[in-house]
Amino acid sequence: MDIIGRAAQLYGNSPMLRVAGKTLSFIECDRQAQEIAKSLYHKGLRIGDLVAIAAPNSGELIVLLLGLLKAGLIAAPLNSRFPVQQLRSTLEKLRPNLVITGSKESFAGIGTATVASILEEASFGTTSGDFLNPEEMERPVTIIHTSASSGEAKAAVHSFANHWYNALGSNKNIPFAAGDCWLLSLPLYHIGGYSLLFRSLISGGSLAIGEPDETLGHCIENFPLTHLSLVPTQLYRLLADKMSCGRLRKLKAVLLGGSSAPKSLIEEALRHNIPVYLSYGSTEMGSQIATTPEPIGRIQQNSGKILPYRELTVAKDGELLVKGPCLFQGYRQDGIIEPQTDKEGWFHTSDIGSVANDHTVTVIGRKDNMFISGGENIHPEEIEKALMMIDGILDALVVPIADREYGQRPVAFIQITAEKITDESAIIEAMLSMIGRLKSPTRYIMIEEWATLPGSQKIDRAWYKKEASKKQNPPGNSQRFSLWTPCA
Numbered sequence: 001m002d003i004i005g006r007a008a009q010l011y012g013n014s015p016m017l018r019v020a021g022k023t024l025s026f027i028e029c030d031r032q033a034q035e036i037a038k039s040l041y042h043k044g045l046r047i048g049d050l051v052a053i054a055a056p057n058s059g060e061l062i063v064l065l066l067g068l069l070k071a072g073l074i075a076a077p078l079n080s081r082f083p084v085q086q087l088r089s090t091l092e093k094l095r096p097n098l099v100i101t102g103s104k105e106s107f108a109g110i111g112t113a114t115v116a117s118i119l120e121e122a123s124f125g126t127t128s129g130d131f132l133n134p135e136e137m138e139r140p141v142t143i144i145h146t147s148a149s150s151g152e153a154k155a156a157v158h159s160f161a162n163h164w165y166n167a168l169g170s171n172k173n174i175p176f177a178a179g180d181c182w183l184l185s186l187p188l189y190h191i192g193g194y195s196l197l198f199r200s201l202i203s204g205g206s207l208a209i210g211e212p213d214e215t216l217g218h219c220i221e222n223f224p225l226t227h228l229s230l231v232p233t234q235l236y237r238l239l240a241d242k243m244s245c246g247r248l249r250k251l252k253a254v255l256l257g258g259s260s261a262p263k264s265l266i267e268e269a270l271r272h273n274i275p276v277y278l279s280y281g282s283t284e285m286g287s288q289i290a291t292t293p294e295p296i297g298r299i300q301q302n303s304g305k306i307l308p309y310r311e312l313t314v315a316k317d318g319e320l321l322v323k324g325p326c327l328f329q330g331y332r333q334d335g336i337i338e339p340q341t342d343k344e345g346w347f348h349t350s351d352i353g354s355v356a357n358d359h360t361v362t363v364i365g366r367k368d369n370m371f372i373s374g375g376e377n378i379h380p381e382e383i384e385k386a387l388m389m390i391d392g393i394l395d396a397l398v399v400p401i402a403d404r405e406y407g408q409r410p411v412a413f414i415q416i417t418a419e420k421i422t423d424e425s426a427i428i429e430a431m432l433s434m435i436g437r438l439k440s441p442t443r444y445i446m447i448e449e450w451a452t453l454p455g456s457q458k459i460d461r462a463w464y465k466k467e468a469s470k471k472q473n474p475p476g477n478s479q480r481f482s483l484w485t486p487c488a
Contacts, residue, residue: 001135001137001160001164002070002133002135003069003160003164003198003201003202004026004029004030004033004066004069004070004201005030005070005133006201007026007029007030007200007201007202007204008026008027008029008030008031010026010204011025011026011178011204012025012026012027013025013026013027014026014178014179014204014206015181015206016028016029016200016201016206016207017029017059017062017063017206017207017208017209018181018206018207018208018209018223018224019058019059019208019209019210020210020211020222022059023206024059024063026204029063029066030070032063032066032067032122033063033066033067033069033070034067034070035067035122035123036063036064036066036067036068036070036071036118036119036122037067037068037070037071038122039067039118039121039122039123040067040068040071040073040098040118041071043098045071045073045097045098046072047071047072047073047132047134047139048072048073048074048139048140049073049074049097049098050073050074050076050094050095050096050097050098050143051068051073051074051075051076051096051097051098051099051100052076052077052078052090052091052094052096052098052099052100053065053075053076053077053078053099053100053101053115054077054078054079054080054082054087054099054100054101054102054105055080055100055101055102055115056080056081056102056187056212057184057187057188057193057209057212058102058115058209058211058212059209060115060116060119061077061102061115061188062184062188062197062207062209063119064100064115064118064119065077065188065194065197066197067118067122069141069197070133071134072132072133072134072139072141074140074141074142074143074157075141075142075143076094076096076142076143076144076155077142077144077187077188077189077194078090078145078189079187079189080101080102084105087107088107090145090153091107091110093155093334094143094155094332095335096110097111098110098111098112098113099111099112099113100112100113100114100115100118101113101114101115102114102115134160136160137159137160137161137164138159138160138161138329139159139160140157140158140159140329140337141158141159141160141163142157142158142163142194143155143156143157143158143332144156144158144189144190144191144194144283145189145283146283146284154331155331155332155333156191156283156284156328156330156331157328157329157330157331157332157337158286158328158329159328159329161325162286162325162326162327162328162329163194163195163197163198163286164198164202164325165286165309165324165325165326166195166198166285166286166287166288166309166326167195167198167199167201167202167203168202168308168309169288169307169308169309169310169326170195170199170287170288170291170307171199171202171203172307172308173288173291173293173307173308174227174252174253174255174277174291175203175252176199176200176203176205176227177203177204177205178203178204178205179205179226180203180205180206180226180227180252181205181206181207181208181223181224181225181226181227182196182199182200182205182206182207182208182225182226182227182228182229183207183208183209183210183216183219183220183223183225183227183228183229184196184207184208184209185216185219185228185229185230185234186229186231191281191282191283191286191287192229192257192258192281192287193229195286195287196229205226205227208223208224208225210222210223216234216237216238216244217237217238217241217243217244220238220244220247220248221243221244221247225247225251226251226252226253227251227252227253227254227255228248228251228253228254228255229254229255229257230254230255230256231256231257231258232256232258232260232261232262232265232395235254235256235261235265235269235274235276236265236394239265239268239269239272239274245272245274248272248274249272249273249274251274251275252275253275253277253295254269254274254275254276254277255277255279255288255291256276256277256278256279257278257279257280257281257288258458260381260384260385260388261278261388262388262393262394262395262396263299263388263389263390263391264388264391264392264393264394264417265394266296266299267299270296270297270298270299274295275295276295276296277291277292277294277295277296277304278291278292278296278300278302278303278304279291279292279303279304280303280304280361280363282322282349282351283328284322284327284328284340284347284349285310285322285324285326285327285328285347286326286327286328288307289306289307289310289312289322289361290303290304290305290306290307290310290312290359290360290361291303291304291305291307292304292305293305301362301385302356302360302361302362303361303362303363304360304361305358305359305360305361306355306359306361309324309325309326310322310324310326311323311324312355312361313346313355314353314354314355315348317352317367318352318353318354318364319348319349319350319351319352319367320349320351320352320353320355320361320363321342321346321347321348321349322346322347322349323341323345323346323347327341327347328340328347350366350367350368351363351364351365351366351367352364352365352366352367352370352379363381364379364381364382365379365380365381365382366379366380366381369381369461371400371408372407372408373400373403373406373407373408373409373410373438373439374405374406374407374438376438378400378408378410378438378439380397380398380399380400380410381398382435382439383396383398383410383412383431383435383439383440383441384396384397384398384412386431386434386435386439387412387414387427387431389430389434390426390427390430390431392416392417393414393415393416393417393427394415394416394417395414395415395450396412396413396414396415397412397413397414397450397459397461397464398410398411398412398413398441399411399413399461399464399465399468400465401442401443401468401469402469403442406438409441409442410439410440410441410442411441411442411443411444411445411468412441412443412444412445413445413446413447413464413468414427414444414445414446414447415446415447415448415450416446424444427444428440443468445468451463451464
């Protein structure tokens, strides 16, 4: 299916792409994508070839991705902020036919071009030759790397059908139509960013994108937004700004995902009447799996209901299993797509949770984060959620440390809001009341800023696990965190 040509026919001169001082219609995007596809075909690229892209978010990058989609090429957007050596290592594993960068960086042994040079060579209407529009729905169209919160990032391969059905189900839950505008606030190498392209092409809504270094606050003021995708950290920063907060209140939907949202953050959003939708998703399922059917009106622990074109069940050990037309084709390893489903077609998410009779999904934590204390299974995320229910605690991370009596015990790193100082005894008492003594952290380490994974906003859990295990108390000159020990 030529989804871009289809969108041009359906939505014509309606805006698809909004950048600073410029708007491109669906017809214009289709024409430019056509010329890029012809130019790439002229370079020798054919349907199914792999193109890696290491460039920051921009309007030009969106147009380039549309050209790759039009040509039937597989797009592998990468984090351009990765160190050069990490990019080289990733490219060696991918073995792309072409690498497109945002600068003049070259990679030995691989054909390299820049985004600007590709667009210039296309010349938008002057390239001779033609190419075949791919029709196969099951053809691979993207490789999106997982965030690697534990272990090495994996190259998840999605087909056209995966993105198509994910967008259909997402748009049915949160309507996104002609006249609407969704800000691309997440990177295009992230599944939450790339998935918006299909939502726009299917529905006729437009996408807005700021300059690479432009703040979210400026973008919210500069574009006629109706929809926005955020992770908790982004929402927290926007709520702290009065002008941005007022603009958020006028939106139709603020889709919040990526990690558990602190109670204080949700309370603040509700107080300002922000239309927040909670969501649970994964790279492997093309983004959202479950989302609240309407903006939340209260504090809740679940992530909403299973969306159309997704199936979800719970294994005997509590692991969430998913399948359906949104499910990716597998991980690319040594140039081959390796399927990741069991005999019944289920993908094992490594998430632990439950599903109610009304199809509401509650996620407890990660199977690979679980540890055993005193013979009991302990899920760090359950403790983290309890901590974030306490007034004054903005964010929390729990890791295990060795213990002679219990085997392992939980230690908590916590970030406290400046305006609400919670004393130590209040935290200890609240945790004992909510989750009991066994699950309550034996130590609390207060921090100001999180150490995150390279090029990501995800907290580096492995780093904190090592730090917690080093010593009972950190060196006095440590700038990473300060420590207090509430109980033995």
